[in-house]
Amino acid sequence: DSGVTQTPKHLITATGQRVTLRCSPRSGDLSVYWYQQSLDQGLQFLIQYYNGEERAKGNILERFSAQQFPDLHSELNLSSLELGDSALYFCASSVEGNPPPLHFGNGTRLTVT
Amino acid sequence: GNSVTQMEGPVTLSEEAFLTINCTYTATGYPSLFWYVQYPGEGLQLLLKATKADDKGSNKGFEATYRKETTSFHLEKGSVQVSDSAVYFCALLYSSASKIIFGSGTRLSIRP
Numbered sequence: 001d002s003g004v005t006q007t008p009k010h011l012i013t014a015t016g017q018r019v020t021l022r023c024s025p026r027s028g029d030l031s032v033y034w035y036q037q038s039l040d041q042g043l044q045f046l047i048q049y050y051n052g053e054e055r056a057k058g059n060i061l062e063r064f065s066a067q068q069f070p071d072l073h074s075e076l077n078l079s080s081l082e083l084g085d086s087a088l089y090f091c092a093s094s095v096e097g098n099p100p101p102l103h104f105g106n107g108t109r110l111t112v113t
Numbered sequence: 114g115n116s117v118t119q120m121e122g123p124v125t126l127s128e129e130a131f132l133t134i135n136c137t138y139t140a141t142g143y144p145s146l147f148w149y150v151q152y153p154g155e156g157l158q159l160l161l162k163a164t165k166a167d168d169k170g171s172n173k174g175f176e177a178t179y180r181k182e183t184t185s186f187h188l189e190k191g192s193v194q195v196s197d198s199a200v201y202f203c204a205l206l207y208s209s210a211s212k213i214i215f216g217s218g219t220r221l222s223i224r225p
Contacts, residue, residue: 002156033212042217043157043202056212090156101147102213104156 003027006091006105014113018079021108023091025072031055031094032074033102034066038087049074050096081112115140119203119216126193127224134188134219136177136203144205146170146179146186147213151200160188160201195223 003026013019025032034046036059045058049068060066063081068074078085088109092102120135138144145164149157161170166181175190186203203216 002158004156035215043215045212045214048212058212092156101159101162102149102157104158106154106156 002103004105012111021076023074025093029093033092035090117216122220125222132190147204149202
């Protein structure tokens with residue numbers, strides 16, 4: 001058990017909808033990272049937050065946004081969903097602004113129909 | 114830019130076979146290198162790491178040596194088990210950045 005909790009485990013929704021994925025980092029970890037894992041793109045870094053502030057941005061679409069709250073949990077918001085957004089979304093956390101090691105949650109599997 | 118290239122899978126081996134999964138990287142400076150493993154239905158777990166040239170990371174019988182001259186970090190294991198079946202990711206962290214860059218992953222299947 002990595003100590004990182006992601007909810008929900010599975011999400012099925014329709015195109016055009018909006019969803020929110022939630023992540024609770026490991027106790028004591030200040031950094032949260034979001035990754036998207038799809039079959040054809042591998043593991044893509046989306047965004048990182050450190051203690052509530054955005055620290056780094058990767059291949060995150062404008063339709064996606066994230067935030068980290070004062071209690072350090074984070075939410076990833078995906079809007080105007082498209083079929084191609086179907087993927088596994090992983091959250092990871094680490095102690096400081098720089099990893100490692102990253103501690104990964106078990107992911108949220110998003111299916112857009 | 115910084116990138117990681119690892120051998121495409123799937124790789125299928127018999128139990129007790131020798132394993133090599135190749136990984137090469139492109140980076141300026143001196144990145145830290147990692148291997149992560151993803152078991153079915155789970156998130157990634159750090160398997161081993163090396164932070165400077167000629168360092169050898171090892172864990173659970175797996176080893177990888179940071180080779181600066183060949184920009185490689187190949188994963189090896191002398192005798193694989195069925196329980197090693199998973200997806201393996203090579204990754205690098207460039208010190209001035211705050212994100213880890215992952216390779217595309219190599220799926221390993223071990224036959225009993």
